[in-house]
C-alpha cells in the first residue's frame with residue numbers, strides 16, 4: 001500500500017456510516033469500505049444505531065424528521081475521531097446541512113459543528129486525511145467515472161478518486177465529457193418526476209456509452225443505482241460499481257450493481 | 265401573463281415529447297456553456313469579479329431605499345420622469361397613461377422580462393395600443409402568441425422551419441412562395457419589417473439591466489441594436505425596471521457588466537451597452553423628447569431581509585438555465601410562466617405563490633450546477649429547499665409523499681424496528697429481482713443488511 | 724403615485740429594519756468616491772500595449788480595423804473601404820470637429836452631416852474613446868455625435884484617435900468625468916463592440932440584426 005500519513009494519532013477511531021442504501025441494497029460496498037479503512041490503518045467501528053442521514057426528509061422540506069434523524073446520527077457517531085461514509089451526498093448532508101437544521105439551538109449546533117468537521121466521504125478521506133496513494137489493486141477493464149453532484153460540488157471530490165484509480169493495475173480510465181453532469185437521481189426527485197429524471201439519466205447514459213468503457217465507476221450508490229438501472233433497461237452491457245469495490249479487490253467476487261450473482 | 269405553472273407535470277411531459285424542442289435543447293448545451301468557459305478562461309480575474317459583484321449587490325440591497333432615492337433624484341435632475349409602481353396593476357396603468365399622453369398608436373419594445381412579468385403587451389393591446397416586440401426572438405414568439413422559453417433567448421425552443429411557418433402566416437402581404445429555408449433570410453425579413461415599425465412607433469419601451477444611482481442612468485445591453493432603435497427613434501422612451509436593478513456607481517456597473525455577458529452568452533461583452541440619462545438635450549440632434557422610468561416593486565421588497573433575499577442579486581444572465589439538467593430536459597415553457605430554469609423556480613413562487621408554483625422547487629435534482637455557474641453565487645439549491653420546506657410546513661406536500669416520509673422516518677428513528685422490517689423489504693425486492701421496469705432505479709439487492717452482517721462478524 | 728413611492732420605500736425600510744429615513748453618509752460617500760473594483764491586469768498595467776489589445780479584441784468581436792497616420796488620410800481610407808464592400812462613395816457623417824478637419828480638403832466622398840432618418844447606408848462618426856479590454860467604442864450623444872448614426876445605416880465607420888484608447892471601462896468613465904464633470908452624463912453613452920448580431924434563430928450567429936451589418940474602425944495615429 002502507498003504512502004501514509006504518519007502524523008496521525010494512533011489508533012484512529014473511525015465510525016463507518018454505511019448509508020441506508022449501502023446497508024440495505026449493497027452491503028458489499030460497506031465491506032469494501034471497511035477493508036480500505038482498516039488497510040489504511042484505521043480502527044473501525046460500525047454503530048448499530050445507524051440508519052439514514054435524513055436527507056430524503058431534508059430535501060422534501062420535512063425538517064422535523066430530518067432533525068430527528070440527525071439527532072440519531074450525531075449521538076451514534078460523535079464519539080469517534082472521524083466519521084466516514086462511502087457517499088459524497090450523505091457525507092455532505094452531515095457536514096454541510098446538519099448545522100442549518102439546529103439554528104437557534106446552541107448545544108446542538110455545537111455538537112453538529114464538531115461532527116461536521118470530522119465527517120468525510122470515503123475516497124477523499126483515504127487520500128486527504130490518511131495519505132493513501134494506492135491500494136495495490138488490480139482491475140482489468142476500461143472504466144469511466146461519474147462525479148456525483150454532492151461529492152463534486154459540496155465536498156470538492158474530483159482528483160482523489162482519479163488518483164486512486166490511476167494506481168489500479170489494469171484499469172484504463174475513459175473520461176466522459178459529461179462526467180460532471182447530474183445523472184438525474186436527486187433522491188425523491190426521481191420518484192416524483194420520473195419522466196424528467198428519466199430523460200436526464202438517458203442523456204447521461206448516452207455520454208457513458210459514448211466513452212466505450214466496460215465499467216461505470218462512482219462514489220455514490222444512489223447515482224450508481226440510477227445509472228445502472230437505466231443502462232440495463234437500455235440493454236447496455238456496461239457494468240456499474242462503486243469504486244471502493246475495485247480498490248478493495250472485492251469486485252471479482254461481487255456481481256455488478258443489479259446483476260444476478262450466485263452468491264447469496 | 266397568465267401562468268400555467270400549476271400544470272407543470274403535463275407541461276413537462278409535452279416538452280419531453282417535443283422532438284423539435286429536444287433538438288433545440290441539444291444545441292443549447294453545445295452553445296452558451298462552451299462559450300462561457302472559453303471567455304472565462306481569458307479573464308483571470310473572473311472569480312474576483314464575481315466576489316466584487318456580490319459585494320456590490322449586497323451593499324446596495326442593504327441600502328436599497330437610499331440608492332433608489334439617490335437614483336431618482338439624479339434621474340430627475342437630468343429631466344427624467346420617475347414613476348413608482350407597487351405591482352403590475354400600478355405599472356400597467358402608468359405605462360398606458362404615458363402612451364395615451366403621447367397619443368400612441370404603436371409601441372416598440374426592447375426585450376424586458378419585467379414587462380413580460382406584468383403582462384404589458386396584452387394590456388396595451390386591450391386598450392388600443394399596439395405593442396411590437398423588436399428583439400428577434402421576442403418578435404417571433406409574439407407572432408406565435410407564446411411566452412418566452414428562455415430569459416435571454418426567448419425563441420430558443422423553435423426550429424428555423426417553425427419560424428418560417430410563422431413568418432409565412434403572419435407576413436401575409438409577402439409572396440407566399442418565397443424561400444425562407446435559411447436563418448439569414450428569416451433575419452432579413454424580420455429586419456425589413458421591423459425597421460418600418462421602429463421608424464413609425466410613437467413610444468419605445470425597454471427594460472433596464474441596471475439603474476445607476478450616481479448619475480440617474482438606466483442601462484440596457486443587447487446584441488441586435490433593437491433596444492437602441494426602440495429608445496432612440498420614438499418621441500417617448502419608457503424604461504421599466506424592478507427595484508433591485510439599482511447599483512451605486514458607474515464603476516460598480518462596470519464590474520457587473522464584466523460578468524454578465526460572459527455568464528450569459530459567453531461573450532466578453534454584448535455588442536451594445538447603452539447608458540441613458542434623461543430625455544433629448546438642447547444640443548442633441550436625435551433621441552426621445554420624453555424619458556420615463558417606472559420603478560417596479562411587485563413583491564421584491566418582501567424578499568428583502570428574508571430567507572430569499574439572495575435572489576435579489578440575480579442579474580438575469582440565464583447561466584443557471586443553460587447548465588440545468590432539468591431545464592435542458594423539458595425546456596422553458598414547462599415552467600409555465602416568464603421565468604424558467606433554477607432562477608425561475610426560485611422567483612416564480614415568490615411572485616405567484618406556492619399554490620400555483622410548488623412543483624418548480626420540487627422538480628430539481630439539486631445537483632448544484634446552477635449555483636456553481638451563477639455569477640452572483642446565488643445559493644439556488646438552498647433556496648429551492650427553502651421553498652420545499654415552506655410547502656411542506658404549510659401542509660402543501662401531497663399525502664402520498666407525506667405519509668411515506670412519515671412512516672419511513674418513524675422507522676429510521678428506531679433502528680431496532682427498522683432493521684428487521686427493512687430486511688423483509690429487501691428480501692421481497694430481491695425475490696422480485698429488483699424494481700423491474702416500473703422502478704428501474706431499484707436493482708436486485710444483494711441481500712442482507714451490512715450492519716447486521718458486520719455485527720454477526722462477517723468481514 | 725406619491726402613495727406608491729412612499730409605500731415601496733417604507734416596505735424596503737421595514738424589511739431592512741431601518742427606522743431612520745436619512746440617507747447614510749456611507750452611501751453618499753460611496754457615490755462621491757466611485758471607487759474602482761477589480762480590473763483586468765492585462766489592460767491596466769503600465770506596460771500594457773492598449774492599442775494592440777484594442778485591435779485584437781475588436782477583431783474578435785468581428786469589427787474590421789485599419790490604421791491611418793494623418794487626418795488627411797481618412798478620406799482615402801473610407802473611399803477604399805467603401806469600394807471593398809461595393810458601396811457608393813457617400814456617407815452620412817457626424818458633425819464632429821475631428822471629422823470636419825479630416826475631410827476638409829477631400830472631394831471624392833459625398834458627405835452630408837446630421838442624424839440619420841434611416842435612408843442612409845453608411846455612417847461616419849468619431850468615437851469619444853476606445854476601450855482596449857474588449858475592443859469597445861464609446862460614443863457620446865450630442866451635437867457632434869447623433870445616436871441614430873450608430874444604429875440605422877448598414878455600415879458604420881468610426882474614427883478613433885489612438886490617443887483616446889484607454890485600458891478599462893473605468894478608464895473610460897474617468898475620461899468622461901474629466902470632460903463633463905463628475906456625476907454628469909451625456910443623454911446617451913453608447914458602448915459598441917462589433918457589428919449588430921443575433922443568434923435567436925436556431926442559435927445560428929448572424930451579423931446585421933437590426934443595427935449595422937459591419938463596423939469598420941479607423942485608428943488615427945498620434946501626430
Ligand code: SF4
Nearest residue numbers: 578579581582584638
Ligand atoms: S440566478 Fe444567477 S445564473 Fe441564474 S439568471 Fe440569476 S444571476 Fe444568472
